[in-house]
Amino acid sequence: MTAPALPATTTLRARLSASGGARSDLATQEYFVNMGPQHPSTHGVLRLVLRMDGETVREVVPVPGYIHRGIEKMAEHGSWRQFVHLVDRMDYLSALANNWAVTRAIEGAAQIETNARIETIRTLVCELQRVQSHLLWWGVFGMDLGAFTPFFYGFRDRELFTDILERTIGGRLTMNYIQPGGVMYDLDADFQRDVHAAVAALRPRLHEFETLLSDNVIVQKRLRGVGVLPAERAVALGATGPVLRGSGVPLDLRHSAPYGRYGDVVFDVPVGTRGDCWDRYQVRIDEMRQSLLIIDQLVDDIPAGKTFLVKPAAKIKVPAGLYAAEVETARGILGVVVVSNGKDVPYRIHCRTPNFNNLWTVTATAPGSRIADLVAILSSLDLVIPDIDR
Amino acid sequence: MPSLPTLADRAATAAHADGLGPALGWTALAVVAVLAFMTVVGLLLIWVERKVAARFQCRLGPTRVGRFGLLQTVADALKLLLKEDIVPTGADRVLHLIAPLLSFLAMLLMLVALPLAPGLHVVDVDIGVVYLSACSGLGVIGILVGGWSSHNKWSLLGAMRAGAQVISYEVSAALALLVAVVFSGSLRLSEIVQSQADGWWIWRAPGCGVVGFLLLLVAGTAEINRTPFDLAEGESELTAGFHTEYSGLRFAFFFLSEFLNLFVLAALATTLYLGGWMPLHLPGLAGFNAAMDFVPPLAWFGVKAAAVVFVLMWFRWTFPRLRVDQLMRLEWQILLPIGFVNLFLAAGVVVGGFYPGAG
Numbered sequence: 001m002t003a004p005a006l007p008a009t010t011t012l013r014a015r016l017s018a019s020g021g022a023r024s025d026l027a028t029q030e031y032f033v034n035m036g037p038q039h040p041s042t043h044g045v046l047r048l049v050l051r052m053d054g055e056t057v058r059e060v061v062p063v064p065g066y067i068h069r070g071i072e073k074m075a076e077h078g079s080w081r082q083f084v085h086l087v088d089r090m091d092y093l094s095a096l097a098n099n100w101a102v103t104r105a106i107e108g109a110a111q112i113e114t115n116a117r118i119e120t121i122r123t124l125v126c127e128l129q130r131v132q133s134h135l136l137w138w139g140v141f142g143m144d145l146g147a148f149t150p151f152f153y154g155f156r157d158r159e160l161f162t163d164i165l166e167r168t169i170g171g172r173l174t175m176n177y178i179q180p181g182g183v184m185y186d187l188d189a190d191f192q193r194d195v196h197a198a199v200a201a202l203r204p205r206l207h208e209f210e211t212l213l214s215d216n217v218i219v220q221k222r223l224r225g226v227g228v229l230p231a232e233r234a235v236a237l238g239a240t241g242p243v244l245r246g247s248g249v250p251l252d253l254r255h256s257a258p259y260g261r262y263g264d265v266v267f268d269v270p271v272g273t274r275g276d277c278w279d280r281y282q283v284r285i286d287e288m289r290q291s292l293l294i295i296d297q298l299v300d301d302i303p304a305g306k307t308f309l310v311k312p313a314a315k316i317k318v319p320a321g322l323y324a325a326e327v328e329t330a331r332g333i334l335g336v337v338v339v340s341n342g343k344d345v346p347y348r349i350h351c352r353t354p355n356f357n358n359l360w361t362v363t364a365t366a367p368g369s370r371i372a373d374l375v376a377i378l379s380s381l382d383l384v385i386p387d388i389d390r
Numbered sequence: 391m392p393s394l395p396t397l398a399d400r401a402a403t404a405a406h407a408d409g410l411g412p413a414l415g416w417t418a419l420a421v422v423a424v425l426a427f428m429t430v431v432g433l434l435l436i437w438v439e440r441k442v443a444a445r446f447q448c449r450l451g452p453t454r455v456g457r458f459g460l461l462q463t464v465a466d467a468l469k470l471l472l473k474e475d476i477v478p479t480g481a482d483r484v485l486h487l488i489a490p491l492l493s494f495l496a497m498l499l500m501l502v503a504l505p506l507a508p509g510l511h512v513v514d515v516d517i518g519v520v521y522l523s524a525c526s527g528l529g530v531i532g533i534l535v536g537g538w539s540s541h542n543k544w545s546l547l548g549a550m551r552a553g554a555q556v557i558s559y560e561v562s563a564a565l566a567l568l569v570a571v572v573f574s575g576s577l578r579l580s581e582i583v584q585s586q587a588d589g590w591w592i593w594r595a596p597g598c599g600v601v602g603f604l605l606l607l608v609a610g611t612a613e614i615n616r617t618p619f620d621l622a623e624g625e626s627e628l629t630a631g632f633h634t635e636y637s638g639l640r641f642a643f644f645f646l647s648e649f650l651n652l653f654v655l656a657a658l659a660t661t662l663y664l665g666g667w668m669p670l671h672l673p674g675l676a677g678f679n680a681a682m683d684f685v686p687p688l689a690w691f692g693v694k695a696a697a698v699v700f701v702l703m704w705f706r707w708t709f710p711r712l713r714v715d716q717l718m719r720l721e722w723q724i725l726l727p728i729g730f731v732n733l734f735l736a737a738g739v740v741v742g743g744f745y746p747g748a749g
Contacts, residue, residue, distance in 0.1 A: 040625055041627065144626045145626070145710035146618065146620065146710040147711070149446050149447050151447075152447035153447075153448070213710075216709065221712075221713075221716055222710065222713060372713045375626055375627050
């Protein structure tokens with residue numbers, strides 16, 4: 001009996017030896033290096049296997065899975081309502097938007113009504129968290145480029161928004177606030193005053209951020225023309241959010257398929273032109289301004305009404321079938337697909353998370369760039385690793 | 391002002407006149423003085439850096455250990471002493487061990503040649519500028535050896551970056567040093583200081599002084615691997631670059647030499663362009679000049695060096711890091727031509743005597 005022939009696999013190592021290594025008269029050799037799962041710039045337990053030629057990155061292979069917790073599987077073991085708090089732990093910087101995605105899916109499936117007050121509160125807190133998320137990204141982005149100070153500025157101003165959310169919601173990171181049928185708590189008594197103060201404080205500081213980082217010649221040199229992601233590649237790879245808009249595709253669900261109160265407010269969708277790191281950077285900075293505009297328009301226009309329309313203890317019954325909903329988180333489109341067999345426990349839930357697709361754009365943009373560029377590219381994708389692995 | 395004998399001079403004189411005992415005494419005094427000075431300046435600089443960084447970042451910095459957190463660095467040093475000293479598997483043990491010492495030694499060799507005040511000068515080398523330039527190149531060997539022996543690709547990348555960077559920027563730094571040498575007509579640091587009694591080279595050398603000073607700051611920052619040229623460390627890219635695999639006291643040696651290199655650079659810029667320990671004299675203001683003379687030379691030196699140190703810290707907490715190819719382009723396409731042109735201009739100015747006090 002002969003052993004069956006092993007299938008021909010194209011491993012990285014095989015490709016390395018096939019490529020020969022030497023690319024100039026100097027005898028150089030390509031090599032591998034593991035970036036992560038413990039590396040300061042992967043911001044979590046992301047692992048990238050790099051095929052390198054000196055300082056130049058030839059190939060990037062992302063290896064996710066180091067923080068896979070089986071969130072979708074866990075959904076099958078709890079009630080419909082119990083799934084909502086789990087998605088806080090996917091993209092933990094957009095916990096509210098994640099809550100909302102699940103809530104919209106369940107509300108659509110179980111025909112649960114909401115009112116204008118609930119929708120306004122949801123829109124407002126989501127925009128507050130979008131600003132909060134982008135502020136954190138801005139700080140970390142500076143740090144990834146080697147400037148430590150923006151990190152503190154970003155976190156300092158993020159605190160304004162975290163505090164507002166904390167006073168209403170109680171949580172600062174994992175919110176568990178938006179629920180099928182309403183929101184967990186009514187707004188804090190000082191909510192409107194706090195929001196006005198925070199918005200007024202942030203506007204001049206956004207200008208300050210631009211003078212500190214955006215106008216710096218080193219930043220411009222490090223970002224312009226680096227990590228160019230053409231629009232068609234971005235679409236093909238399924239990129240969404242600022243990554244896609246940076247490449248010039250104006251897809252923003254808040255604009256193209258408005259939910260909540262987004263249909264009632266006026267705002268722009270910032271887009272880039274070249275799809276390089278600079279465009280992605282600028283899109284996020286502009287998005288903060290647009291979010292402040294949305295907040296401005298809504299904060300004095302919160303209708304009266306109840307904040308929870310179903311009894312919290314009530315079991316949600318979802319008729320058998322397949323349902324889906326999607327929202328625009330700070331990082332892109334989060335889609336939730338729900339399969340129900342009519343019971344009070346989900347049969348299957350799948351989340352289409354923005355970071356998973358956004359991560360893969362790095363395989364298209366990084367080859368040929370320096371390792372320092374790779375760090376800038378990764379940072380411009382604004383990845384949250386638990387959202388990739390789920 | 392007659393120059394006072396340095397500590398090394400005293401030891402040499404004692405060896406001739408009084409025999410071995412007093413000579414050894416002076417030598418021991420010099421060694422103790424240098425080590426004490428180094429420790430105090432090192433600890434102080436680290437504390438200052440943390441305070442300055444904190445102020446730039448809307449923080450307070452260390453406040454708990456000692457008054458104003460002054461003992462924080464001491465506490466950190468003690469902590470590092472107690473840390474396990476790890477040599478990674480597969481590392482070259484011997485080289486891994488001596489690498490931080492090489493960096494430290496290079497820094498120490500530079501430190502002893504700096505004129506702090508009249509007489510407060512361990513060795514006054516007659517080719518002082520060349521000596522300092524040579525010693526600063528020695529420091530990178532420690533970094534290269536450390537990165538090479540660590541058996542870690544990130545360390546190796548950091549070390550290779552440091553090698554390329556220091557060798558390149560050495561050229562510009564040397565060109566910047568030479569401008570002051572051309573004007574003062576001496577390589578001996580004490581004579582360069584003396585030559586600035588009537589005015590510091592930064593403004594007495596028309597144009598060339600400012601350019602040379604700025605060039606020295608930029609190239610020097612690159613040579614001591616500080617932001618925006620901290621590519622050898624590049625913590626967001628290379629985890630910690632060449633010292634990724636260093637822990638405990640050996641990391642402390644790298645860290646301390648890094649900070650003292652900052653002082654050496656500031657002291658060098660002060661000596662060559664800001665008049666060293668010379669007081670500030672303005673022409674035509676006799677009373678003002680006499681008042682300035684009452685400030686002790688060491689204080690003058692300290693204030694000037696501290697100002698330069700502050701500017702370098704300002705760089706660090708404001709700028710992001712350059713990329714490798716941009717770093718090389720900056721040196722070979724921008725700084726180097728500027729340096730050469732500046733040096734030729736300086737030579738022309740000196741030959742023509744087109745500067746105040748020429749003669």
